[in-house]
Amino acid sequence: MEAATLLHPTSVRVLGDRLVADGLVVDDLASVDLVRERTALGEDPAVLLLDAIAIGARVLGREHAAADAEYVRVEFEKAARDVENAFAERARNVGEQLGSKFDEVFGADSGVLHRALERHFSDDSSGAVQHRVRAMVAELLVAQREDLVRQFSSADAGNPLAEFKRASVEAIDRAGRQQDTNLRGLHEKMAALERELQGLRDEREKRRELELERERGTAKGRAFEEEVASALDEIATGQGDDCEAVGDIREGTGKTGDVVVGIDACHGPARGRIVFEAKDSRLSRPQALAQLDRALAQRSADFAVLVVRRDEQAPARMRPLREYNGDKLVVAFDPEDATTRVALEVAYALARARVLMTRAAGEGIDAGAIGDAVGRTLAALEDARRIKQQLTGATTSIDQAKTILGALVDHVRAQLGEIDALLRTPGDGRDSQLALRPADPPVAPAGSPEAQSSG
Template sequence: MEAATPLPFSSVHVRNGRLAIDALVVDDQCAVRQAAERGDPARFVVEAIEIGARVLDREQAATDTDFVKLEFERAARDLNQQFTERATKVADRLDQKVEEAFGAEHGHVAKVLARHFGDESTGAVQHRVKAVLDEVARTMREDLRKQLTSDTTDNPIVAIQRSSLKVIRDSTTAQNEALVAMTGKLEALKLQVSELRAEKQRLEDVSAAESRGTAKGRTYEEAVFEALDTVATSRGDGCEALGDLRGDDGKKGDVLVSVDACTGPARGRIVFEAKDAQNLSRPKALEYLDRALANRGADYAVLVMPSADNLPARSNPLREINGDKLFVTFDPEEGSTLALEVAYSLARARVLMARDAEGGVDAGAVRAEVERAIGALEEVKRIKTQLTHAQNGVKGAREIVEALESGVKAHLTAINVLLDAQ
């Protein structure tokens, strides 16, 4: 005997407001093609069933409307037919009554006229005929009234009323259910719209905050570039603003100085990273400088920040790190570029000494001048701090500060002379 082949019957159940389908196989080529094109066939099947159910629901509503229309038309035809039959019966009965009353041979009127009246009797005949007609008409009206006002199935109007009431009641119930469902959907949509508006406002606020932060950082970066450009021009160096230009590692490195680029090939490069931010850790700052060195192909990196409070913890300005990195402060609002000039000169000296390690540069003299310049700069900072708190003797202290600044600039000039003496 052959082995029994299992029949591919599917099982469909409705439980707890959900539709469950087991072992369902669909052979429709359109459905198979669309399911294959979708990335999630299961989701496609759910959407196809939901869309098909809604289409069938709309088709069923249209079918119900056509059914009501057909029922009204059928009831009207039945009423017309029944009314015609009733009218025919009434007419037949009227004909019968008229025949009985006015028949030429067997009519009551003819018999009465023949029995009671002769050719000379004319006065009472009209009254008798009128009485008979009135009685017949009254009887007909009574019969018709009883038929049209009765609650039995003989009355065609009762059937129409009952059918109409049932259709109206069912239609009202369906409309109420649809309105309840639509109200729920509208409430859900209102909630979604409110959430989307809140999310949009949040994103706009975040974007505005980011724009303000970017604008502030760009302003400080431009101020640093302008100060460095002035210093570089006085020394015959090239200065470029690269904050908007991407390198191999993004936009790390805001300003690039090419040493002696105005008089010939560049003898070295110094990259400056301007940061108008707080809470920048020392490892993060060093990482920025290392990436800026690699991104711009520079020999020395300088991190410029507005004040000592912005510098990473446990970091001092104008203190070299690893021989190729330096932190310095520059506040555009103060208007003094002295610290930035010292950092510039130190970085420039380091680059030139590294390039001319076997040349005629007196490294010891350069280091000595650098130390004197840094010491003088520290003295300037100390006196400026005292000026902030002092109320008397401001003018004299200011003159001392200006003299010290002149001394620092003299040391920087000496450094440049030592670097150029080769």
């Protein structure tokens, strides 16, 4: 801001927080142009003039502060140069004194420390420390060696090696005896361990053989189940029944029962269900009855038949082809023996007849005729069984007995056909709960073993 032209005496006073100026004229060209432009834009010139004065005052304040700071900086730099010069001079004096003292003590040739080390550790000095230590160690070693030689060469109690030698010999003897005892015990333990190991090996081998035997028994039992199922399927096909192998199928609460037959299921809804359980091993009577009861419950069957391979495998106190509890039967069937096929057919027919007789109240089936036919069938089958036993041990009349056996088997099959016909033909409505009773056995032909034995 340029200088202001005073047209009249001016009066500038400070009143509290305000500045009062009277008769002040500003002839600064920049200020005049600025006020003119802003006034043309509609701004208040008085406000603009006040802003210019305020801004100029702040600029002047900053310039004065900068001038003061520059002065202080110059003074500090001057003082710092003086201090630096004084410190450098003092450090130079101290360094010179320290260097002289260091040369005096640690000088390479004339230093105090060099002369002292040379006097105490130089090889040329007779009083050097290493020479004195070497001489003292040599004297001490010679004296100790002489003392040791005198002490250990004597045979009296003062020689510690004598007691040590005796104690060493005793310790070695004790250790030898103890080692011998330990070795004998170790050998005994090793022998016991070998015996135990051999026992474990034998047991493992027995277990392995047992597992193999179980696997073979399981496979054999499974093969027997399949053969029984195949034979029952052939019988059921001729009767118009449905036969299904269900040994691996869970039904109800378990999988007991290997084959289920639905009576007349090929022609419509099944009129009853028969479950067959095949066993290639012997069961006790309670086990057999319990297993057949489970098969009846789990397969929702009306009659249960236990099929074993041989008569000897029938449960104790249970005979083949004899009815138990009104809904159970045992039969022997060997797939490799064709003569036992008829026994399975009889068991199938008996079970089928029992189921149909139980449900015969509303179907008009002649239960009495069925009972008579079943009795004759069982009698004929019993004759066939006895003749088979005679064939096993007889050496004569074999051909004639076989002929009689074939005739009886045909007779049994004819009786089975009669039973099937009775089951399919409504009768006179006699008591449907008539028991399956055996009939009188047929008379054996003249000259047969049966006739000779009866004579």
